[in-house]
Amino acid sequence: MGEAVAEIAWTPKARTILEAASRLFYAHGIAAVGVDLIAEEAGVTKKTLYDRFGSKERLVVEYLRHRDERWREFLDHRLAETPDTPEARLAAVFDASGSWMRDAGGKGCGMVNAHAEISDPAHPAHRVIVDQKAWMLGLFRRLCRDAGLTAPEETARTLMLLHEGALVAHGIGAFPGAVHHARDAALAVFARAR
Amino acid sequence: MGEAVAEIAWTPKARTILEAASRLFYAHGIAAVGVDLIAEEAGVTKKTLYDRFGSKERLVVEYLRHRDERWREFLDHRLAETPDTPEARLAAVFDASGSWMRDAGGKGCGMVNAHAEISDPAHPAHRVIVDQKAWMLGLFRRLCRDAGLTAPEETARTLMLLHEGALVAHGIGAFPGAVHHARDAALAVFARAR
DNA sequence: CCGATTCTATACCGATCTGTATAGTCGCCC
DNA sequence: GGGCGACTATACAGATCGGTATAGAATCGG
Incomplete structure (x- = not known):
């Protein structure tokens, strides 16, 4: 076992x-x-x-685990004090990422950056990274289902892409206000899917 | 000098x-x-x-420069044999990324991955990375302007986010067919902005 | 055939890497 | 007050890091 x-x-x-x-x-x-x-x-x-x-490897795993945990708690807390409408909750996710980036220095997503260095699926950190992305997709999926969208999975994936893109664009400085722009784009996509 | x-x-x-x-x-x-x-x-x-x-540093710079050059040539070549409608050209960009990922193993964007390891703006590789992203944004901007969109910059940025998100999602395996999904989402965003 | 260039072979440099060994100090709880 | 867990201090091991030195072989244009 x-x-x-x-x-x-x-x-x-x-x-x-x-x-x-x-x-x-x-x-x-x-x-x-x-x-x-x-x-x-x-x-x-x-x-x-x-x-x-x-070992250093174990320290790396704990780094990613802890970062993931802090992010989920941060986001859950933000969502808990958000009006219970789908639009407000969706906006809150992107706003939370914006705050997170503003506070944490903003070199983009720690999981994505770690994945650039750890590709081996056998590495214990790999599961932490993949799980966090699955959780985020699940979050968007729940949001779309709760809003009664006709194609919740499709929309959830699009929102996921906008969110990931926003973190990358912010981290690399592609253009200013990337996360906020992504928020607006996400709301537009969401409104059209209703 | x-x-x-x-x-x-x-x-x-x-x-x-x-x-x-x-x-x-x-x-x-x-x-x-x-x-x-x-x-x-x-x-x-x-x-x-x-x-x-x-030096190794120089080799790293050449690695990124060459990768960038190959990508631009690949994309230009694809666009050259694409019907000259805005929709077809937009789709061709995402299709090119899909092919690129399929051929190159698909660990996401080499520039983004390099940026995870090289954050120092003084590093000579930094400019190569940032320039490639600026070039991609410029490509989307030109595409939106040529289509006569009312807010070309806004739409170009949204397309950029979808594209970056697609590369990340594909690299990390967030869900299958990420680049193709991004293509469809981009076309939908584009159609609505016309 | 000469000389320049490209390359192989091999050994070495000091620094840094992850990880361990030894010895000892501090504070806290039973 | 005795033992135990958490910690400091320091030194070291073996490997690997980026980079250099020396010597010589192969190729090729003039």
Whole structure:
């Protein structure tokens, strides 16, 4: 049966290490950041890092898992305080991404960036990345179904493309206000599908 | 004044090296691929690699430049044999991306993936990446202007988002047929903007 | 046939990579 | 107050990193 994955002991320093690693991985890429730098930035010895996480690979997985978790919580919270109309909820998703990008520095989607460096499906981080995209598509799908669209899956996929495109365009600086533009485009697509 | 950039001597082996580097960089990421591996895959000594390219950084720049050049030629060629209606030309862009992804293995956009690893604007590869995206936006803009749209810039940006989103979704495997779906969505957006 | 260019072969450089070993300090809980 | 978990400090291992040095073989135009 499946091998039990070792639990992380979430001591205070473990969290500090993960925060430093998250910041560095996102800003400079995963392969470009060494464990020595992470330990130094976290104000911790390498021994502590390896006592907590065991390997760099595991630290990468926790980075992506945590980032995914924070994003879902952030989005859920935003949606919870949004009027329960399909249009408002759709707009809230894109607005949340806009805020997220504004706060987090905005180098685009961390999952997409990680996927550029980790293509091997056998890598444990691969599932985290793919799962997050499946979850986002599911979110759009639910939104379209709840609105009673005639072709919810089709529209959900189009919304997904606009959303992914917005994160990329923002990250690379293709044009200013990409996420907000995507929001308007998504609302237009949505209105026409009703 | 601007420092003259050293010319590459495009000897047969130089091309072989660039082909190997391109394949490896795209498949595994830039930082993950060492010059020793590139030389070995190209059937060449490291000395030859450095005689031709001088540094890994330069090889990376040439990788992106060449990829960009090949893409533009590929797309121009496709557009040249496309009926001169705005709809057909728009569809041809997405169809070209679909073919490109089908042939090249489909790990998404090489520029976006490179940008995940190279964020520093001072890096000489940064301009190549940003320029390619500006060129693509310009292509969509011209297409919208030629069609006499009332708001060509707005529509061009939406098309750009759908296109970028399609490459990401395809690369990450969000759902099957992402590029073809984007094509249909783009045509719908375009039709409505006329 | 000469000389320049392209390339092979191989060994090396210092730095950095992930990961481990050893020894010891601090604080907290039973 | 004794043991245990979390942590520091430091040194090291073996591999790999980008890049260089030296020497020589193959090719080719003048």
